[in-house]
Amino acid sequence: MGDFALSIEQLGVAVEGRQILRGINLQMKLGETHVLFGPNGSGKTTLLMAIMGFPRYQITEGKIIFKGTDITRLSLDERARLGIGMSFQRPPVVRGVKTRDMVAACLKEQDGEEQRINELAERVNMADFLDRDINYGFSGGEIKRSELMQLLAQKPELTLIDEPESGVDLVNISLIGELLNSLLEKDCPLVDRTCMGLVITHTGHILDYVNARTGYVMCDGVIGCEGDPHEILATIREKGYEECIQCFLRRTPSG
Amino acid sequence: MVEKKSGSHKDRARAASAKKAALGEDIDLSAYVSSTDEQPYQSDPSTLPAKTREQMLGAGVILDDPSQRSGTFIQMDNAPLHSSVRQEGIEVMAVGDALDKYDWLSDYWWQAVAVDTDKYTASVELSQHSGYFIRSLPGHKTDYPVQACLYLSKARLAQNVHNIIIAEEDSELHIITGCTTASDEEAGLHLGVSEFYIKRGARVTFTMIHNWNAETAVRPRTAVIVEEDGLFLSNYVLMKPVRSLQMYPSVTCAGENAAVRFNSILVAAAGSSLDAGSRVILNAREARTEIVSRAITTGGDITARGYIEGNAPDVKGHLECRGLILGGKGTIYAIPELKGTLAGIDLSHEAAVGKIAEEEVEYLMARGLTRDEATATIVRGFLRVDIEGLPPFLAAELQRAVEASERDIM
Numbered sequence: 001m002g003d004f005a006l007s008i009e010q011l012g013v014a015v016e017g018r019q020i021l022r023g024i025n026l027q028m029k030l031g032e033t034h035v036l037f038g039p040n041g042s043g044k045t046t047l048l049m050a051i052m053g054f055p056r057y058q059i060t061e062g063k064i065i066f067k068g069t070d071i072t073r074l075s076l077d078e079r080a081r082l083g084i085g086m087s088f089q090r091p092p093v094v095r096g097v098k099t100r101d102m103v104a105a106c107l108k109e110q111d112g113e114e115q116r117i118n119e120l121a122e123r124v125n126m127a128d129f130l131d132r133d134i135n136y137g138f139s140g141g142e143i144k145r146s147e148l149m150q151l152l153a154q155k156p157e158l159t160l161i162d163e164p165e166s167g168v169d170l171v172n173i174s175l176i177g178e179l180l181n182s183l184l185e186k187d188c189p190l191v192d193r194t195c196m197g198l199v200i201t202h203t204g205h206i207l208d209y210v211n212a213r214t215g216y217v218m219c220d221g222v223i224g225c226e227g228d229p230h231e232i233l234a235t236i237r238e239k240g241y242e243e244c245i246q247c248f249l250r251r252t253p254s255g
Numbered sequence: 256m257v258e259k260k261s262g263s264h265k266d267r268a269r270a271a272s273a274k275k276a277a278l279g280e281d282i283d284l285s286a287y288v289s290s291t292d293e294q295p296y297q298s299d300p301s302t303l304p305a306k307t308r309e310q311m312l313g314a315g316v317i318l319d320d321p322s323q324r325s326g327t328f329i330q331m332d333n334a335p336l337h338s339s340v341r342q343e344g345i346e347v348m349a350v351g352d353a354l355d356k357y358d359w360l361s362d363y364w365w366q367a368v369a370v371d372t373d374k375y376t377a378s379v380e381l382s383q384h385s386g387y388f389i390r391s392l393p394g395h396k397t398d399y400p401v402q403a404c405l406y407l408s409k410a411r412l413a414q415n416v417h418n419i420i421i422a423e424e425d426s427e428l429h430i431i432t433g434c435t436t437a438s439d440e441e442a443g444l445h446l447g448v449s450e451f452y453i454k455r456g457a458r459v460t461f462t463m464i465h466n467w468n469a470e471t472a473v474r475p476r477t478a479v480i481v482e483e484d485g486l487f488l489s490n491y492v493l494m495k496p497v498r499s500l501q502m503y504p505s506v507t508c509a510g511e512n513a514a515v516r517f518n519s520i521l522v523a524a525a526g527s528s529l530d531a532g533s534r535v536i537l538n539a540r541e542a543r544t545e546i547v548s549r550a551i552t553t554g555g556d557i558t559a560r561g562y563i564e565g566n567a568p569d570v571k572g573h574l575e576c577r578g579l580i581l582g583g584k585g586t587i588y589a590i591p592e593l594k595g596t597l598a599g600i601d602l603s604h605e606a607a608v609g610k611i612a613e614e615e616v617e618y619l620m621a622r623g624l625t626r627d628e629a630t631a632t633i634v635r636g637f638l639r640v641d642i643e644g645l646p647p648f649l650a651a652e653l654q655r656a657v658e659a660s661e662r663d664i665m
Contacts, residue, residue, distance in 0.1 A: 052621060054617060055617075075620075075626075076617060076620045076621055077620040077621075077623060077624060077625050077626065077629075080620065080621055080622060080623040081623045085621070085622075086621055088618065088621075091618055092612060092614045092615045092618050094615045094618065094619070094633060094636055095577075095636060095637065096633075096635070096636025096637050096638070096639040097619075097632060097633065097635075097636035098636075101632065101636070102619075102622065105619065105622050105623070105624055105632070106622050106623070108623075133636075150622060154622060154623065
């Protein structure tokens with residue numbers, strides 16, 4: 001067990017009294033990136049939100065151990081400070097709060113903050129957005145880049161990303177892939193990597209950019225299948241989620 | 256002081272001396288007194304007591320180092336205490352001295368504000384206690400703002416001032432007015448008539464910081480006339496408690512291409528009652544205005560008004576009024592109004608009142624901020640009004656004044 005930097009055990013999650021996830025088990029070692037597949041409504045986003053600690057997502061059973069600490073009862077911000085970060089799909093506009101302020105909040109250091117912010121903005125091609133209200137009038141690709149810029153500043157050890165490729169055009173996808181790549185230390189030998197990622201993907205494009213070690217197929221609030229992500233993706237592409245579900249049902253005795 | 260003014264002003268004032276104001280709680284003027292012993296004139300205001308200077312500083316008035324100001328006027332209670340100018344082309348003096356000096360000034364007296372608007376304007380005419388006269392001469396530009404401080408030191412005092420501000424053609428004038436009280440608990444009444452005349456091509460920024468106390472009643476009566484290509488930019492900050500404030504400054508764009516911008520930041524703690532708005536009448540072609548207000552209640556009541564009227568071709572106006580309820584039993588009543596009287600005008604408004612969105616708090620918490628830090632960041636953002644046309648050092652001062660009060664809100 002000590003090997004795993006993230007260990008999710010028998011996790012159950014309810015939203016507004018409705019049970020969404022049941023019996024989720026997932027283990028991740030330092031430096032690994034895992035990928036979640038699954039049809040709409042299967043519970044992928046709920047799992048990410050529950051790991052991040054949003055109060056609306058109530059843990060009804062099981063626990064989450066992160067770097068040896070049971071974080072099941074910790075608040076959202078406590079988890080963030082322990083090293084969990086998330087890229088928001090549809091982040092809110094916060095009027096009067098500038099993109100620069102958000103990046104500054106993510107950077108913990110004080111020295112050379114200004115310069116660091118400008119460097120990050122250059123890198124994600126968002127220099128013109130630093131003094132704009134965060135997310136106000138941002139396009140899909142701009143939101144993605146802004147979220148990744150904040151995460152690059154925050155440097156979480158576990159990054160949770162929901163569909164990084166959705167709503168992004170072909171020009172942006174390679175930049176976003178590159179940024180993800182850097183966030184999850186793709187070019188670093190596995191033994192030296194310290195960053196983990198848990199990524200939701202529909203299309204699988206993102207597998208070209210990250211070293212995903214394990215893939216999961218979620219259906220109806222449980223993890224139905226676990227294996228090599230490329231293999232899983234190939235199966236889904238060929239046969240669709242229907243086959244995944246049938247396969248899962250065949251393997252489940254009570255199904 | 257102004258007995259030589261026409262009798263008709265006095266007559267009209269007497270006739271209106273019992274006339275209730277259209278808005279706001281009716282104040283019993285007989286509950287307040289005039290001062291009988293006044294402080295002598297001070298040639299060097301930096302010798303005022305430290306506590307007084309500190310209170311004035313809280314309202315944006317710097318006495319220790321006048322190098323950042325092009326002129327200073329201080330009135331304590333009912334009499335002027337000091338006036339000085341540090342730059343050529345600017346005049347700063349007690350309004351009585353100005354009336355003595357310039358015969359023509361009577362042509363401006365009660366021309367923008369009607370003397371019989373209500374019992375408060377009438378009271379200022381019938382028992383006036385000075386006020387200031389600030390004027391920029393044609394073509395002159397102030398590098399630093401003129402500062403004016405109206406200070407209440409005695410208990411139950413009524414301070415009735417009449418201010419005249421004139422920006423002559425193509426001049427540029429920046430004014431910071433700070434109003435404050437010596438005591439944190441003594442009752443007081445401030446009645447302030449301010450008449451602004453902004454001539455062709457002149458630009459005026461007027462930044463007013465009110466730091467009253469929880470027992471003060473305040474009734475400013477302000478009107479502004481802006482001529483062709485003129486600009487009036489007003490910033491109003493009220494973040495400290497006040498018992499009752501009602502004001503609705505009115506600007507008339509009388510010349511083509513005149514522009515007006517109002518920014519107001521209003522904070523009402525429990526026990527404070529604010530009724531504050533901005534009114535702009537666009538009477539000339541291509542005149543334009545933007546009115547932005549931010550209201551926060553932590554338990555007090557705020558009525559945030561705005562009114563734009565378009566009476567000429569190609570005028571443009573926008574009114575934005577946002578309110579944040581941070582708890583307690585406070586209320587925010589936003590009343591944006593638009594009136595158009597011909598085709599070819601463009602007036603719009605947006606208003607929103609609510610609490611801080613939980614989604615926004617969580618977004619910031621996901622970046623590692625505590626709930627309190629996240630809330631403070633959002634409130635700070637809410638109060639941040641980006642002000643176009645304000646010189647950078649003035650914008651920075653305004654920001655400092657807002658930040659200094661933020662801690663009280665949280």
